[in-house]
Amino acid sequence: MSAVSSPSQRRIVRQLLFALVMLPLMSAVRAQTIVVIVNPTIGVQHLSRREVTDIFLGRYRSFPSGASALPIDLDVSSAVRRQFYLLLAHKDSGDMGSYWARLTFSGRISPPFAVADARMAIDIVANNPNAIAYVDRAAVDERVRIALEVTP
Amino acid sequence: MKSLPNRLTQWLDARVRGSIVTRTTLAILVPAVILGLTFASIVSVSVERSEQQRAEIRLQQLLSTVERTAQIACYLKDGKLADEIAHGLISNRSVSGVTITSGTATLSHMDNPVIHGAERASLVIERPINSPFDPHDVVGKISLLVDHAAIHAEAASDSRASTLALCLEVGLVAAAVAIAVYLFSTRPIKAVSNELHRIRFETGARLNVPARNRLDEIGTLVTDVNALIASREDVLTTERQLRMEHEVGERKLRLIFEKSESGLFVLDDRGIVESWNPAFVRLLRLSPAHLPQSGTTSLQQLLPSYATHLGQLIRQCVTTGQSYDLDLELSIQGSTRPAWIGVALNPIGPTTLQGVVNDITERKQSELSAKELANLATQDTLTGLLNRLGLNKGLSAAFSREAAPELAILQIDLDFFKEVNDAYGHQSGDRVLGHVARILERNARRGDLIARPGGDEFVIALVGIADPFKAEQIAKTIIAEIQEPIDLGADSVRIGASIGIAFVLPEGDSPEAVQHRADAAMYCAKRAGRGQVRLMQASAPPRTGAAA
Numbered sequence: 001m002s003a004v005s006s007p008s009q010r011r012i013v014r015q016l017l018f019a020l021v022m023l024p025l026m027s028a029v030r031a032q033t034i035v036v037i038v039n040p041t042i043g044v045q046h047l048s049r050r051e052v053t054d055i056f057l058g059r060y061r062s063f064p065s066g067a068s069a070l071p072i073d074l075d076v077s078s079a080v081r082r083q084f085y086l087l088l089a090h091k092d093s094g095d096m097g098s099y100w101a102r103l104t105f106s107g108r109i110s111p112p113f114a115v116a117d118a119r120m121a122i123d124i125v126a127n128n129p130n131a132i133a134y135v136d137r138a139a140v141d142e143r144v145r146i147a148l149e150v151t152p
Numbered sequence: 153m154k155s156l157p158n159r160l161t162q163w164l165d166a167r168v169r170g171s172i173v174t175r176t177t178l179a180i181l182v183p184a185v186i187l188g189l190t191f192a193s194i195v196s197v198s199v200e201r202s203e204q205q206r207a208e209i210r211l212q213q214l215l216s217t218v219e220r221t222a223q224i225a226c227y228l229k230d231g232k233l234a235d236e237i238a239h240g241l242i243s244n245r246s247v248s249g250v251t252i253t254s255g256t257a258t259l260s261h262m263d264n265p266v267i268h269g270a271e272r273a274s275l276v277i278e279r280p281i282n283s284p285f286d287p288h289d290v291v292g293k294i295s296l297l298v299d300h301a302a303i304h305a306e307a308a309s310d311s312r313a314s315t316l317a318l319c320l321e322v323g324l325v326a327a328a329v330a331i332a333v334y335l336f337s338t339r340p341i342k343a344v345s346n347e348l349h350r351i352r353f354e355t356g357a358r359l360n361v362p363a364r365n366r367l368d369e370i371g372t373l374v375t376d377v378n379a380l381i382a383s384r385e386d387v388l389t390t391e392r393q394l395r396m397e398h399e400v401g402e403r404k405l406r407l408i409f410e411k412s413e414s415g416l417f418v419l420d421d422r423g424i425v426e427s428w429n430p431a432f433v434r435l436l437r438l439s440p441a442h443l444p445q446s447g448t449t450s451l452q453q454l455l456p457s458y459a460t461h462l463g464q465l466i467r468q469c470v471t472t473g474q475s476y477d478l479d480l481e482l483s484i485q486g487s488t489r490p491a492w493i494g495v496a497l498n499p500i501g502p503t504t505l506q507g508v509v510n511d512i513t514e515r516k517q518s519e520l521s522a523k524e525l526a527n528l529a530t531q532d533t534l535t536g537l538l539n540r541l542g543l544n545k546g547l548s549a550a551f552s553r554e555a556a557p558e559l560a561i562l563q564i565d566l567d568f569f570k571e572v573n574d575a576y577g578h579q580s581g582d583r584v585l586g587h588v589a590r591i592l593e594r595n596a597r598r599g600d601l602i603a604r605p606g607g608d609e610f611v612i613a614l615v616g617i618a619d620p621f622k623a624e625q626i627a628k629t630i631i632a633e634i635q636e637p638i639d640l641g642a643d644s645v646r647i648g649a650s651i652g653i654a655f656v657l658p659e660g661d662s663p664e665a666v667q668h669r670a671d672a673a674m675y676c677a678k679r680a681g682r683g684q685v686r687l688m689q690a691s692a693p694p695r696t697g698a699a700a
Contacts, residue, residue, distance in 0.1 A: 053285055059228055089285035099284070102224055106232040 015092065033137040033151070034084050037122065037144040039129040042067055047147040053088050055132060057099070058109040063132075071112035072121050072133035080118070084134045087150050172338050177330040184322040192318060196311035203307035207246055208277065211296055214244060215279050218294075223284040226254040226292025234259035241296065246306075249297035254281075259292070264299070275300055340370050348377065354385050415509030419497070421470045423450040423463060426504075435493055435509045437482060451507070455480065462495075469497045469505055479512060492516035532604045534582055535589035543603035543611055547663035550615070559656045560614040560623040563670035564592070564630065567648035567682040569608040580640050584647065591633045595626060611667070618655060620687050627651040627685045635683065650677040654688040 036052050038044050044063050047055075054060045055069045062068050074081040076093065085091050091099065100111040115121050121133040126143035140146060167174055215222075218237045225233035238250040238260040245264075252260045275298035283289035340362045351357050358378045365371040409416055415432030417425055425444045433443060436454055444454060451466070452459035458480055465476050477496035484491050494512040497505050530542030538546060550557040566588065573581035585608065592602050592612060601613040612630075617623050634649040652673025654666050673688035680686065 050286070050289075057227070057285060091285065099224065102221060103228070103230070103233070106230050106236075108230060108232065109228060 011092075011095075014094075018092070032080070033149060034080055034087070034134055035137045035140060035146045036132065036134050036148040036150060037125050037140060038063075038132050038147045039125055039127075040143075040145040041129045044145070044147055049088060049148065049150070052132075052148055052150075056085075056112060056134075057089060058103065058111070068130050069132050070128060070130045072124050072131055073112040073114040074118065074121060074134070075114055075116050078117075080134070080136055084150060087152055172341075173330050173334045176333045177326050180329050181322065181326040184326065185319075188315070188318045188322050192311060192315035195314055196307065199311045199314075200304060200307035203310065204275075204303055207298065207303045207306075208275075211244070211247065211277050211298060212279075214241060214247075215277070215294060215296065219279070219281070220284065222252065222281050222292070222294055225252065225259060226281045227283050227285070229254045229257060229259060231259050235262075237294075238262040241294075246299050246302045247296050248299040248302075249295075251295040251297075252281075252292065253295075254292035337370070340365050344370065344374055344377075351381070353381070354388060358382075413510075415493075415507075417451075417507045417509070418500075419451055419466065419505040419507055421466065421503040421505070423452050423466045425449050425451055425454070432509055435511055437484060437491070465497060466505065469499050470503070473499050475499070479516065481516075489513075489517075535586055535604050537589050537592070537610070538601060538603035540603065540605040543601060543605055543613075544663065546601040546603075547613060547667075550613070551663055556656055556658045556661055558616050558618045559666070560617040561654050561656075561666050561670040562612040562614065562623070562627055562630070563652040563654075563667070563674040564610040564612065565650050565674050565678060566608040566610075566634070567650060567678075569647055572645050572647060576640060576643065576645065580645075583640060584638055584645065587638050588634060588649075591630060595630050595633070611670075620653070620655070623653050623655075624685055624687060627653055631683060631685065648683045650674055650682055651685045652677050652688065653685065 036047060038047070042063065043065060047064075051064055055063075056071045056073075060069070061071075074084075082093050085093070085096050089096075103109050103111075115124065115133075118135040118139040121135055122139060122141060122144055125131040125133050126141075132147070134150065137146075137149070169175070218240060221233065222237050224230070225237060234252040238252055239262065241247055241250045242262045242264050248264045250260070250262050251258060277296040277298060279294050280290050281292040281294060283291045343362065344359060347359050351359065358381065359374050361371050361374045365374070409429050412429055412431050415429065415435040417428035417432045419425055424447060426446060428444065438444070438454065442454075452462050455462060458478075461478070465478055468474075469476050475496060475498045477494060480493050480495060482491045482493060490513075491511070492513045492515070494510045496508045496510075498507070500506045530538055530545060532539040532542075547559075550559060566584075569581065569584065572584055585604070588610065589602070589604065592610060596602050596612055596614070599615050601611075601615075603611045605611060614623060614626065617626075631649050631651060634647060637644040637646050652670045652675065654669035654673055656666050669688040673686040676688075677684035677686040
């Protein structure tokens with residue numbers, strides 16, 4: 001049987017292993033809630049999951065209102081980033097890597113600009129009306145507005 | 153237009169009907185080709201169908217390999233990425249065009265530069281493309297234009313190959329059959345046929361059985377033909393011998409017919425003479441002027457005095473189918489002696505009779521003289537009655553037929569005969585004896601024996617009479633008639649008679665004994681005074697009867 005070697009099954013196995021490793025941390029991870037933040041001045045009250053997905057995965061680089069959008073990624077090693085894409089696009093970090101790698105040669109779209117931590121992301125969003133980022137809810141301050149709470 | 157079918161028929165006669173090889177080969181080849189073509193067309197249809205299915209599966213697989221990339225391209229509406237995908241797909245030789253769309257926008261469209269073939273494409277394979285991040289979100293579509301001609305050509309080349317192989321096989325089989333038929337059947341048959349043409353009958357020549365066909369049907373056929381030749385020759389030889397024998401026999405018969413002492417002739421059912429031999433003319437004493445005319449003269453005309461009798465005989469012969477013969481007396485001019493011929497008629501067909509004529513004059517004459525001699529010995533020449541010998545012979549014959557024949561013996565003795573004889577002479581006596589003989593003949597029946605054993609003594613043996621009364625009646629009648637006056641010309645005389653009667657004893661008797669008893673009874677009657685009848689019954693003394 002070659003079932004184990006099929007890509008989707010391999011992915012499931014990998015996700016299971018990942019879950020096993022992450023199990024002790026789960027309570028901590030679950031405690032945190034990821035939220036999508038925007039600059040209050042851009043006038044965006046609320047974004048749908050889909051609108052958020054389209055912006056972060058490069059489909060559109062604009063808000064529904066038409067204003068251009070500048071997505072800010074967290075560092076590759078960030079657990080929040082991993083959790084964010086897993087919840088939003090059902091992709092792990094490996095999948096995301098290959099997704100962006102496919103697009104690099106076309107040159108039209110590049111991955112979001114990545115920052116080291118949530119503080120930097122919040123600062124950028126607070127200072128740039130077009131910026132959009134995702135962070136742990138706990139880190140959010142009043143300078144930014146929460147446009148979407150990313151739930152499982 | 154008319155000569156074409158004729159020419160075709162001629163050609164068929166010469167090439168096909170005249171050759172087993174051609175016919176057999178055609179008989180195998182034609183159905184094989186028809187079957188082969190049917191098979192090939194079925195194969196090509198199924199090959200094309202399966203080829204099409206395979207192509208579709210192949211293209212679906214092809215689409216699966218590029219699907220993930222296509223998802224991204226459609227999701228991002230990335231024309232470059234879409235071009236890259238389209239380029240990869242178009243390199244497949246059965247794809248004539250690729251279109252990748254996202255919503256209403258065409259991300260990429262490519263035609264195969266070699267095939268040029270949107271117009272040749274007859275099959276479109278489409279696959280909706282989902283978002284890479286949301287399987288329920290359709291973000292685009294890939295359409296493949298499939299070059300049907302390419303698939304068709306592939307299928308055709310496949311089925312062509314199998315058809316070619318089939319044709320080759322059929323051709324080889326037909327050739328093998330043709331060679332085999334020629335080698336194993338036609339050639340040996342032709343050889344035997346040539347030999348049969350050259351063979352001469354009645355030389356003892358036979359066909360050679362081909363060594364290789366000794367045990368098969370051709371060998372059997374040749375053996376049978378040889379047997380036929382042998383039997384044919386036997387029949388010919390026998391027939392020739394029979395013909396020779398027949399000729400000899402016919403000559404012999406002709407000679408016998410011509411030289412025969414017997415007259416031979418053939419008649420039809422009306423008596424018309426059809427053929428005859430010289431002896432026939434000679435025996436019938438036919439003069440040259442009266443020779444029969446074949447087919448017109450009848451036997452009745454040749455023997456006019458027997459015409460009626462012969463006519464009856466011929467009819468009888470024809471109706472009964474039996475042979476008849478007849479003795480004829482011919483009166484011959486200038487001869488006192490009659491000539492006799494015997495004519496025998498034998499039916500030999502429904503309307504044909506064969507006849508034999510023999511001269512029987514000598515036999516007839518000797519028969520007549522023998523009869524005369526025999527009569528002399530047993531007859532009384534004076535009265536024509538039996539003499540003593542004749543009487544004894546007659547009685548012996550009766551006793552030899554039966555041990556005790558029913559007979560009444562009447563012993564008759566004339567009274568006063570001696571006186572008549574003395575008074576009127578011997579001649580008158582003889583006339584009286586003749587007169588008495590006639591009376592006796594009148595009163596006896598046919599088959600009774602009437603005799604004059606001697607002198608004036610007469611005996612009658614009445615056959616079949618055992619009743620004394622009846623015998624006595626007869627005796628009394630005889631006495632009464634004898635007592636009538638007898639005319640002797642100038643005078644008339646009267647005589648009388650005494651009669652003694654005896655019967656054959658049923659318990660056993662002899663001619664001598666019964667005659668003796670009758671004699672004794674007659675003497676009794678005489679002693680009783682003439683004109684009397686006495687009966688002797690068994691050994692009892694004679695009973696007295698009344699005188700007439």
